[in-house]
Amino acid sequence: MNAISYYRPRNLVEALKVIHDYAGRAKVIAGGTNVLPDIQAGKVKDCVLVDVTGLDELSGIRMEGDMVFLGSLTLISDLAASRTIREQANVLWQACQVFGDPLVRNRATIGGNLAYASPAADTAVPLLLLETTLIAESLAKGRREIPLTQFFRGPGETVLAPEELVTSLFFHSTSSYQGAYIKFGLRQAMVISVANCGVLLKGTDTFQAARVGFGALAPVPLRATQTEAFLCGQVPDESVFAKAAAIAQSELHPISDLRGSREYRVMLADALFKQAMRKALA
Numbered sequence: 445m446n447a448i449s450y451y452r453p454r455n456l457v458e459a460l461k462v463i464h465d466y467a468g469r470a471k472v473i474a475g476g477t478n479v480l481p482d483i484q485a486g487k488v489k490d491c492v493l494v495d496v497t498g499l500d501e502l503s504g505i506r507m508e509g510d511m512v513f514l515g516s517l518t519l520i521s522d523l524a525a526s527r528t529i530r531e532q533a534n535v536l537w538q539a540c541q542v543f544g545d546p547l548v549r550n551r552a553t554i555g556g557n558l559a560y561a562s563p564a565a566d567t568a569v570p571l572l573l574l575e576t577t578l579i580a581e582s583l584a585k586g587r588r589e590i591p592l593t594q595f596f597r598g599p600g601e602t603v604l605a606p607e608e609l610v611t612s613l614f615f616h617s618t619s620s621y622q623g624a625y626i627k628f629g630l631r632q633a634m635v636i637s638v639a640n641c642g643v644l645l646k647g648t649d650t651f652q653a654a655r656v657g658f659g660a661l662a663p664v665p666l667r668a669t670q671t672e673a674f675l676c677g678q679v680p681d682e683s684v685f686a687k688a689a690a691i692a693q694s695e696l697h698p699i700s701d702l703r704g705s706r707e708y709r710v711m712l713a714d715a716l717f718k719q720a721m722r723k724a725l726a
């Protein structure tokens with residue numbers, strides 16, 4: 445028998461208490477676009493669903509100085525329509541344009557996208573490039589900051605304790621950078637990435653700074669730090685892109701699965717990286 449009960453707390457204090465009281469059985473549900481299919485598939489059962497969508501305080505986009513703050517319940521559709529995100533975090537804005545379809549974007553939250561820890565999650569690479577910090581809260585551990593680089597542990601696994609709720613995230617504006625996010629899927633729309641790549645670059649004659657990230661090309665979304673180090677100080681041209689792409693290959697650990705073979709992903713990484721570099725500089 446599959447026994448699922450349901451709570452919809454009205455504020456953060458109440459939510460943290462319910463999660464604490466049902467420690468081990470509580471299952472947070474935000475937009476439900478991952479949780480509901482998982483319930484249907486029998487992967488989530490015998491739990492207490494804690495629906496956090498009534499926690500208005502966890503929603504919204506705001507700026508303080510050059511910092512951008514996002515509530516964890518902010519919808520992908522709100523990010524996709526936000527002028528602040530387009531101007532201050534354009535690489536994230538690009539990812540939100542190619543995320544699911546309007547129905548999914550109107551339900552899916554940024555916190556849910558990260559907490560589900562899919563290696564292919566569309567907001568993960570852009571948020572890594574933005575050097576994002578998450579805030580997690582629980583009654584047991586209080587409030588703590590987690591750099592996104594330390595958040596993912598493997599497919600479907602994060603450093604979050606079972607009681608912890610992601611409440612918000614923040615990053616610096618990258619309005620002075622040029623960026624691109626490119627995802628490749630097996631059809632034109634409504635698709636999970638076979639592989640994705642994002643870049644954030646500063647400087648046009650020579651690169652003063654370069655951030656490069658890949659998704660679905662390792663057990664977790666990652667920054668290609670050796671590739672970044674190589675790019676800094678280089679003059680942008682096709683031969684530099686080719687050398688950087690070769691370094692990136694050594695930083696990736698693609699697997700074969702139903703969306704594509706390891707070899708196919710290796711070729712995709714090369715093509716997506718070069719395409720992202722050209723697009724960012726265009």
Ligand SMILES: Cc1cc2nc3c(=O)[nH]c(=O)nc-3n(C[C@H](O)[C@H](O)[C@H](O)COP(=O)(O)OP(=O)(O)OC[C@H]3O[C@@H](n4cnc5c(N)ncnc54)[C@H](O)[C@@H]3O)c2cc1C
Pocket residue numbers: 471472473474475476477478479480481516517542543544545548551552553554555556557558559560564565566567608609610611634635636
């Ligand atoms: C048809 C379809 C298309 C999709 N297309 C894409 C796509 O193009 N790109 C993409 O990246 N994803 C896609 N997805 C996956 C999904 O929509 C996203 O991962 C989405 O962002 C999940 O957010 P949610 O609010 O719906 O999460 P939920 O399903 O509510 O939760 C997901 C997980 O996160 C946990 N969780 C949720 N919020 C929090 C929180 N604040 N703190 C701690 N844990 C939390 C839940 O317990 C659960 O484990 C698609 C899904 C469907 C069904």
